[in-house]
Amino acid sequence: MLVARLPRVVLSLGMAALLGLLAVHARAVTIDWVTVGDPGNAYDTINTGTNPNYGAVTDSFQIMKFEFTNQQYTDFLNSVDPNGTNPNSVYSELGQGSNTRGGITNTGTTNGSRYAVKPDMGDKPVNYVNWFDAARVSNWLMNGATGTSSMETGAYTLNNATSGNAPAVNPGATFYIPTENQWYKAAYYKGGSTNAGYWTYATQSDTVPTSVTAGSTGIGSSGSTGNFANYGSGAVWNGRTGNVTTVGTNGGASAYGAFDMSGNVNEWNDLTGDAGSSRGLRAGSWFDAASTLSSPIRSSINPSSEFVWYGFRLASPVPVPEPSTWVMGLAGLACGGWQLWRRRKRA
Secondary structure, eight states, X not given: OOOBOOOOOOOOHHHHHHXXXXXXXXXXXXXXXXXXXXXXXXXXXXXXXXXXXXXXXXXXXXXXXSOOBHHHHHHHHHHHOTTSOOGGGOSOIIIIIISTTOOEEEOOOOSSOOEEEOTTOTTSBOOSOOHHHHXXXXXXXXXXXXXXXXXXXXXXXXXXXXXXXXXXXXXXXXXXXXXXXXXXXXXXXXXXXXXXXXXXXXXXXXSOOEEOOBOTTOOBTTBTOSSEEBOTTXXXXXXXXSOOOOTTOBSOOOTTSOOOSSBSSEEEEBOTTOOBTOEEEESOOSSSOGGGGSTTOOEEEOTTOOOTTEEOOOEEEOOOOXXXXXXXXXXXXXHHHHHHHHHHHHO
16 A cells, blocks of 8 residues: 655754754745644545545645745746856746746846746746756755755755656655645545545535636636636636636635645646656646546656646645744643642642
């Protein structure tokens, strides 16, 4: 039986504190997380057809509340590529730059603000990103999210690769592309126990979501509630029939509070039972049919592929308490133990 496992490392108290700070504070972009609890949950045995091996995860973890946006990716680009050399093709001029559904432009400046979001595109999910791009964002975040932070080591050992076999996540990664089981659980699991069951769609529903429309600036018509999703080219704005829409405005969240896990863009994951030459995609996109949003539908593709339909969100271990919290907790325990000893001695 296949079970997704988060990397385990044996930590000293000081190292655990450091990882906790990294998971919470070490980022030049703002990331909202939701915690996916109920560790040790059962696999989905209903919605996965003849291969019911998805959704079981042994540990709690965090996943991004929203898809990684153009603004967040622009911050990444300006940090790692202030002079426009485009290391390892982290920017797609033909896609993100030239395509009207892409959201980032190359301004030509060299002062650390070379890249800028296009009008009304900052809060839309970044697209035209491949698996290697998402892995480099993971490395950058794990290494402190500064202009000198490595994109090549950390969560993944990439060695400047932009194609070929994708490496496995390294032990101790604090930011990483979610496994397929993690992604599946965050999207479809009902939560509340280790045997709660699964929804068919990531809007906490077994009924096909209604396709959203969009306003003139690309805000989804349903807001953040209801059984809706951005698919089937229903969001018409910016002169395009079908387009990405503002994250979190396309219907209700999953049971754990993650938005747009049905529709908007397909999201990269690390496949269950597969590795090397392929990586996974789930969720369906603004263009796809309703069936692609459902839990049984999965796809795999070369990790160097990047299209208008492809985006990502990252996962992270649940952060450990900060040192001040530990000190207060230990002090409380010590104080409680002292008071209990005094009472017992007096008795």
